[in-house]
Every structure is written in C-alpha cells, then in structure tokens.
Amino acid sequence: MKPKKRTTIYDIAEKLNLTASSVSRALNNSSNVNEDTKKLILKTAAEMNYKRNVLASNLRKGESKTIGVVVPRINQNFFSNVIAGIEEMTYAKNFNLIICQSNESHEKEIKCVNALINQHVDCIIISVAAEGNDYTHLKNVIDHGIQLIQFDRVVEDIDTLKIINDNELATLEAITHLITEGYKRIALLEGPQNLDIFKQRKTGYLKALAQHNLPIVEELIIENAWTKELGAEATRKLLSLPEPPDAIFASTSDFSALGVLEVATSMNFKVPGELGILGYANEPFTELTSPSITTIDQFTHHMGKTIATLYFQETQTKDTTIVPRTISIKPKLIIRASTSKSQVI
Amino acid sequence: MKPKKRTTIYDIAEKLNLTASSVSRALNNSSNVNEDTKKLILKTAAEMNYKRNVLASNLRKGESKTIGVVVPRINQNFFSNVIAGIEEMTYAKNFNLIICQSNESHEKEIKCVNALINQHVDCIIISVAAEGNDYTHLKNVIDHGIQLIQFDRVVEDIDTLKIINDNELATLEAITHLITEGYKRIALLEGPQNLDIFKQRKTGYLKALAQHNLPIVEELIIENAWTKELGAEATRKLLSLPEPPDAIFASTSDFSALGVLEVATSMNFKVPGELGILGYANEPFTELTSPSITTIDQFTHHMGKTIATLYFQETQTKDTTIVPRTISIKPKLIIRASTSKSQVI
DNA sequence: CTGAACAATGCAATCGATTGCATAAAATTT
DNA sequence: AAATTTTATGCAATCGATTGCATTGTTCAG
Numbered sequence: 001m002k003p004k005k006r007t008t009i010y011d012i013a014e015k016l017n018l019t020a021s022s023v024s025r026a027l028n029n030s031s032n033v034n035e036d037t038k039k040l041i042l043k044t045a046a047e048m049n050y051k052r053n054v055l056a057s058n059l060r061k062g063e064s065k066t067i068g069v070v071v072p073r074i075n076q077n078f079f080s081n082v083i084a085g086i087e088e089m090t091y092a093k094n095f096n097l098i099i100c101q102s103n104e105s106h107e108k109e110i111k112c113v114n115a116l117i118n119q120h121v122d123c124i125i126i127s128v129a130a131e132g133n134d135y136t137h138l139k140n141v142i143d144h145g146i147q148l149i150q151f152d153r154v155v156e157d158i159d160t161l162k163i164i165n166d167n168e169l170a171t172l173e174a175i176t177h178l179i180t181e182g183y184k185r186i187a188l189l190e191g192p193q194n195l196d197i198f199k200q201r202k203t204g205y206l207k208a209l210a211q212h213n214l215p216i217v218e219e220l221i222i223e224n225a226w227t228k229e230l231g232a233e234a235t236r237k238l239l240s241l242p243e244p245p246d247a248i249f250a251s252t253s254d255f256s257a258l259g260v261l262e263v264a265t266s267m268n269f270k271v272p273g274e275l276g277i278l279g280y281a282n283e284p285f286t287e288l289t290s291p292s293i294t295t296i297d298q299f300t301h302h303m304g305k306t307i308a309t310l311y312f313q314e315t316q317t318k319d320t321t322i323v324p325r326t327i328s329i330k331p332k333l334i335i336r337a338s339t340s341k342s343q344v345i
Numbered sequence: 346m347k348p349k350k351r352t353t354i355y356d357i358a359e360k361l362n363l364t365a366s367s368v369s370r371a372l373n374n375s376s377n378v379n380e381d382t383k384k385l386i387l388k389t390a391a392e393m394n395y396k397r398n399v400l401a402s403n404l405r406k407g408e409s410k411t412i413g414v415v416v417p418r419i420n421q422n423f424f425s426n427v428i429a430g431i432e433e434m435t436y437a438k439n440f441n442l443i444i445c446q447s448n449e450s451h452e453k454e455i456k457c458v459n460a461l462i463n464q465h466v467d468c469i470i471i472s473v474a475a476e477g478n479d480y481t482h483l484k485n486v487i488d489h490g491i492q493l494i495q496f497d498r499v500v501e502d503i504d505t506l507k508i509i510n511d512n513e514l515a516t517l518e519a520i521t522h523l524i525t526e527g528y529k530r531i532a533l534l535e536g537p538q539n540l541d542i543f544k545q546r547k548t549g550y551l552k553a554l555a556q557h558n559l560p561i562v563e564e565l566i567i568e569n570a571w572t573k574e575l576g577a578e579a580t581r582k583l584l585s586l587p588e589p590p591d592a593i594f595a596s597t598s599d600f601s602a603l604g605v606l607e608v609a610t611s612m613n614f615k616v617p618g619e620l621g622i623l624g625y626a627n628e629p630f631t632e633l634t635s636p637s638i639t640t641i642d643q644f645t646h647h648m649g650k651t652i653a654t655l656y657f658q659e660t661q662t663k664d665t666t667i668v669p670r671t672i673s674i675k676p677k678l679i680i681r682a683s684t685s686k687s688q689v690i
Numbered sequence: 691c692t693g694a695a696c697a698a699t700g701c702a703a704t705c706g707a708t709t710g711c712a713t714a715a716a717a718t719t720t
Numbered sequence: 721a722a723a724t725t726t727t728a729t730g731c732a733a734t735c736g737a738t739t740g741c742a743t744t745g746t747t748c749a750g
Contacts (some may be wrong), residue, residue, distance in 0.1 A: 016731080016732090019729070019730050019731080021729070021730065021731080021732095022728080022729060022730080024726095025729090032727070032728065032729085033727095033728070033729085034727080034729090037728080038727090056736095059734095059736070059737095060734070061735085061737050062735070116750050289722060339729090
C-alpha cells in the first residue's frame with residue numbers, strides 16, 4: 001500500500017556483494033563482465049523484480065527514447081490512424097510516444113510543444129493547428145536540438161523533414177474525373193488558406209479547370225467550409241444560385257461532403273445525376289452513405305509508418321540532423337456512386 | 346546543428362553569481378527568495394531560453410507526472426475518444442500521457458505495461474486485450490506502487506478502480522425496446538466471453554427474454570461474431586434457418602451490425618420490417634446507413650474525462666492508494682430506423 | 691546597544707544509472 | 721619465473737534539479 005521503495009541496482013549490488021557498476025554493466029549486457037556473474041546478476045534482478053529507472057538512465061545518457069506527437073485531434077480518423085502507424089514503428093524500436101492534442105488552438109499547441117521540449121523528447125512530430133501564423137515555438141524546438149518532423153499540415157517556412165500528401169496532384173486527378181464524367185460547373189469548398197494543404201487543393205482544382213478550358217467562376221468557390229455544418233450551409237447557398245453548380249468538391253473533408261449530401265438530398269437534387277459530390281480523406285462512413293461518396297484516400301496508417309521509419313533511418317546511421325526535405329505520398333482517388341453519372345443506378 | 350548544450354540552472358546561476366539552489370527556488374516560485382532576485386532569475390532564464398529538465402526534476406522528486414494508457418487500438422473510435430477525454434484532463438493538470446496499443450495481443454500488452462513501469466509512470470490506465478487470461482503483469486503494476494485503473498474491458502480478479510459501462514442494464518433496455526417493437530425471435534451475436542463486457546451483455550439479453558417470457562433459443566446465439574465479416578457470416582447462417590430470427594442484436598460492435606445489415610439487404614430481408622438490427626457503440630456511421638442503425642452510446646469522451654478526474658481527485662487529496670471500486674456509467678439507447686417497426690417509412 | 695528572530699543565500703547530499711579510469715587478479719607470453 | 725597482456729571489478733564523477741541544514745546578513749524588540 002505504501003509507496004514501496006523500488007529495487008535499484010544498488011540493492012542488487014549489495015545483495016551480491018558487488019558494486020552498482022557491475023550490475024549496470026551486466027544489465028546492459030556490456031562486455032567486461034564475467035559470464036557467471038552476469039547470469040547471477042540477471043537472475044537476482046529478476047527475482048527482486050527489478051525494473052530499470054528510465055528517468056535516471058536517460059538523464060545520465062542525455063537521451064530520452066521518446067517521441068512527442070502533436071495533432072489537432074487524436075480522435076479524428078486521419079490523425080488516429082497516422083498515430084497508430086507511428087506507434088507501430090516506435091514500439092518496435094522501444095521508443096515511447098507522448099501524445100498531445102492542440103484542439104486546433106494555437107495557444108495550446110505552443111504549450112504542448114513546450115511541454116515536450118521540457119520532457120527532452122528526441123523528436124517532435126507535428127501537424128499544426130488551423131489557427132495561428134507565428135511559428136517561433138517550432139523554431140524553438142530546432143534550437144533545442146530536437147528533431148522536428150512535420151506532416152500533412154506543414155508550415156512552409158520552417159525547414160524540416162515534411163511528409164505530406166500530394167494534394168495538388170490528387171485534386172487534379174479528382175477534378176479531372178469529375179470533368180470526364182461530364183460535370184461542367186464544379187464548385188469548390190475550400191479550407192483555411194493559411195494551411196498549405198488547402199492551398200494545394202485549390203491549386204489542383206484551378207489547374208484542372210484550366211487544363212480542360214473550363215472557366216473559373218468566383219461564386220462557386222466558397223471559403224472556409226470545413227465542417228459538416230459549414231458544408232451544409234455553403235451547399236444551401238450554392239444550390240439556390242440562379243445557375244447552381246452540377247458538382248461540389250468538398251476539398252476540406254468528408255464531413256463537409258456529408259453536409260453537402262444531406263442538403264442536396266433534402267433539396268431534392270439527384271446525386272449523382274444532378275449533382276456530383278466529391279470528398280476528401282476516405283472516412284469509413286463515405287462507403288456507407290447512399291449514395292456512397294467518391295473521395296480521396298490518404299494512406300494514413302502507411303503515412304505514420306513512413307514518418308517513424310524515416311526518423312529512425314536518418315538518426316540511427318549518422319547522428320547529424322535530418323536533411324530537411326519534403327516527401328510526398330500520392331493519395332488515391334476512390335471512385336464511388338456520388339460521382340458516377342455515367343452509370344446511374 | 347550540433348546537439349547544442351541546453352541551458353541548465355547552473356548556467357543561470359553562474360551568469361548571475363548565484364547558486365543553483367536559489368535559481369531552483371526562484372523557478373519553483375518557492376518562498377525564501379528575494380522578490381527582486383526572483384524576478385531577475387526568471388528574466389534571465391527566459392533570455393537564456395531555459396527549459397527545465399523534467400527528467401532530472403522527476404528523478405529527484407520521485408514522481409513522473411506521467412500517465413500511461415494501454416488500449417487495444419488507438420484508432421478505434423471508442424478508444425480514441427476515451428483517450429481524447431483523458432488527455433483533456435491530464436493536459437489541464439500538466440501531466441503527460443504515454444499511449445500504447447496492444448493490438449489485441451496479450452504479449453504486446455505485457456510488453457507495453459512493463460515499458461510503462463520502467464518509465465516510472467504515476468498511473469496506468471488500461472483496457473485489456475481480448476486474448477489472454479494471465480494477468481500477473483497487472484498485479485506487477487500494483488506491486489510497483491503504481492496506480493492502476495481499468496476501464497471498459499476490465500479483469501474482475503484484479504482489484505482496482507474500474508470504470509465501466511453498465512452493459513447489462515443497457516442491453517436489458519435495448520432488448521426490451523426490441524420486444525416492445527414486436528420482435529419475438531431475437532438473435533444474439535456475442536463477443537469473446539473471457540471479457541466481462543461481453544458476458545454482461547449476454548446476461549442482459551437473457552434477463553430481458555426471461556422478463557418477457559420469451560424462450561431462449563440456442564441456435565440464435567452465435568459465439569464470437571465481433572467483426573464486420575464474422576457478423577455477416579453469422580447473419581447468413583441465421584437467415585438461412587428454417588425459422589430465422591426477426592431481430593439480431595450485434596452485442597459486440599456496430600461493425601458487426603453493419604455486416605448484418607449488408608447481408609440482410611442482399612438477402613432481401615426488409616429492415617426493420619422483417620428484421621430488426623441493433624448495434625453497440627454508436628459509431629458515427631450508424632447514423633448514415635440506410636436504414637440508420639439503432640445502437641447504444643457509451644459517452645466515450647465523458648468516460649475518459651471521468652477516469653482522469655477520478656485519478657486526480659483521489660491522489661491529490663490523500664496520498665494513499667485509490668480505493669478499488671467499480672464505477673458504472675449508464676449508456677444510452679439511441680433508437681433509429683433499423684428497429685422502428687411500428688413506423689416503417 | 692545587544693540578543694533574538696527572520697530573511698536570503700550557500701553548501702552538500704540525493705535521486706538511480708552510467709562510464710572513464712584505476713586497480714587487482716588471472717591468464718598468457720617469453 | 722618474470723614480464724606482459726587480458727579480464728573482472730571497484731571507485732568516483734556525472735547527468736540536472738531539489739531540499740534539509742548551515743551560514744550570513746538584516747531587522748526589530750527590549
């Protein structure tokens with residue numbers, strides 16, 4: 001019941017009439033320990049239920065074998081899958097993972113990052129919050145000699161390893177698909193443009209239209225429609241236009257696309273016949289709506305694994321900083337019923 | 346670029362011609378430091394970009410301000426929401442969260458728990474993996490003087506604070522609802538019976554039938570049908586019986602219920618007219634299927650907050666161990682189309 | 691003006707593990 | 721058998737922050 005004193009290497013040493021040095025060496029399987037003594041030490045350690053105090057060990061060695069992750073929300077499908085991927089790798093390498101969520105608040109993000117610096121983590125993996133444009137806290141990470149890796153929502157100015165989806169290419173492909181299916185007035189629901197990912201998606205959209213000689217219609221581009229509610233609201237406006245769009249690309253998320261679908265249905269627009277709907281992220285539910293929603297898969301789990309793998313590859317070999325560069329994973333267009341005009345059911 | 350040496354309290358002390366003691370006291374806002382000196386120290390610390398080394402601090406103080414969480418899968422809605430709830434509280438208390446996933450593997454669970462013990466976490470919050478029946482690793486946690494809290498999937502024998510859903514009551518209510526709607530041959534898809542949560546759901550099911558004088562039909566109770574695929578397979582069998590059920594309760598998860606729905610639709614059973622379907626967990630998609638699925642909400646986020654709140658309440662006041670007891674949160678039946686026979690659309 | 695009370699600071703040990711260097715003992719070479 | 725190398729172990733410092741006790745300086749009551 002009382003906070004029992006835990007066994008230390010000194011306890012083991014005392015019991016065996018040795019010094020802590022030898023015990024430590026034995027436990028670390030170091031050379032220069034007699035085979036028999038080593039066995040004896042390991043056996044006694046097990047008997048005494050010894051567990052190494054990682055704090056002390058890390059303090060001495062100046063490392064922490066810990067990686068910090070900061071994401072807007074842990075319970076969002078995209079992020080929890082990336083984290084699951086990261087965890088898989090870090091676990092294999094005996095690293096710990098400390099998870100923080102910024103809740104899309106810039107202020108909390110800063111606090112989380114600072115807490116992780118305090119913890120002396122070896123690396124911080126971050127996807128930044130939507131708000132905020134001052135990123136000195138990230139520079140601070142680098143100044144403290146901590147590896148910084150950005151993914152998905154990255155800050156262009158901060159020079160680090162970045163793992164992103166090729167949003168532009170994916171969007172280009174998606175819009176081209178819409179055009180091929182015969183849609184001509186394609187609306188765009190865009191996300192906060194201070195985040196590159198949303199900028200890139202917009203660029204892809206514009207490029208696709210240009211490539212197919214379609215005009216860019218300002219009234220079909222709606223700012224900041226990145227929740228289900230905002231998506232719904234935007235759709236209400238769009239479909240009430242004198243010349244409504246014949247397709248809507250919810251570039252921000254499938255949730256937004258879901259809002260679109262619900263409004264379209266309630267306003268008696270036939271999907272995909274009169275209105276095509278395209279989402280982003282391949283949330284599990286997109287398969288289940290009726291009609292199912294065409295969307296873009298981001299290989300989230302794989303992304304997490306890639307991030308962690310890169311970290312270990314680059315730091316295990318040379319002990320220099322990771323070379324800053326951007327690695328792009330090409331997402332995949334998942335074509336479903338909501339855009340399949342040619343084969344209406 | 347090089348692993349810069351980080352500022353320590355000694356650096357600050359040297360610069361100000363003081364000792365580390367005073368610096369430490371100032372930073373901890375302790376009494377017995379001159380107001381002016383304190384201000385000066387804090388100012389200099391900020392200028393020198395000082396960050397406390399939490400490892401050293403925790404080592405000295407014998408605490409870690411860290412809580413470890415072990416769950417089967419972080420990217421499962423239920424768990425990621427509970428974790429989000431826990432995180433909210435721990436963040437407020439300046440605690441760190443270390444997350445591990447057991448991947449439903451008993452072996453990995455043991456490794457995770459041991460890693461957390463090594464880390465000297467203050468508390469381990471766990472929901473055990475489906476496999477396994479030896480729980481010495483959990484006893485070990487307690488033996489090391491670490492608080493252990495179990496939630497959802499708890500091990501009865503291990504005496505700790507347990508936070509669970511009142512599965513039996515929720516199921517009783519759910520089945521009663523089915524009966525009220527006029528269903529009479531209700532099948533049960535059950536989960537691994539070594540987990541209490543699934544046992545309780547079965548008990549609730551049996552009680553409800555008994556209360557309404559309905560017979561228990563063995564062939565309508567299917568073991569281990571807890572994925573979408575297994576749910577689908579079980580449904581195929583059930584609906585091919587000479588006397589098929591008129592309702593199926595997928596007690597394991599909504600995913601299982603989804604499998605049921607898909608098979609029922611493909612076999613041309615009308616839902617809810619000819620077959621009622623009831624799931625468990627209130628996954629977001631249950632709202633989106635057609636028909637939408639009646640299910641049971643477990644207040645996941647709230648559950649996470651409750652767990653963390655209890656931990657802090659009990660340890661902050663007295664420094665004894667938390668009183669082992671079971672706290673039950675009553676889940677809520679969410680009635681949707683898949684069981685609303687009386688008002689078929 | 692002296693002694694007591696108090697404020698502010700320093701000293702040194704401590705938390706537990708690691709590691710370079712020293713030393714003793716054993717094994718090997720000549 | 722003496723000289724040298726190798727092996728096993730101990731000693732003591734270190735990582736950075738904290739804290740009980742000691743010391744110095746200051747203030748105030750009598």
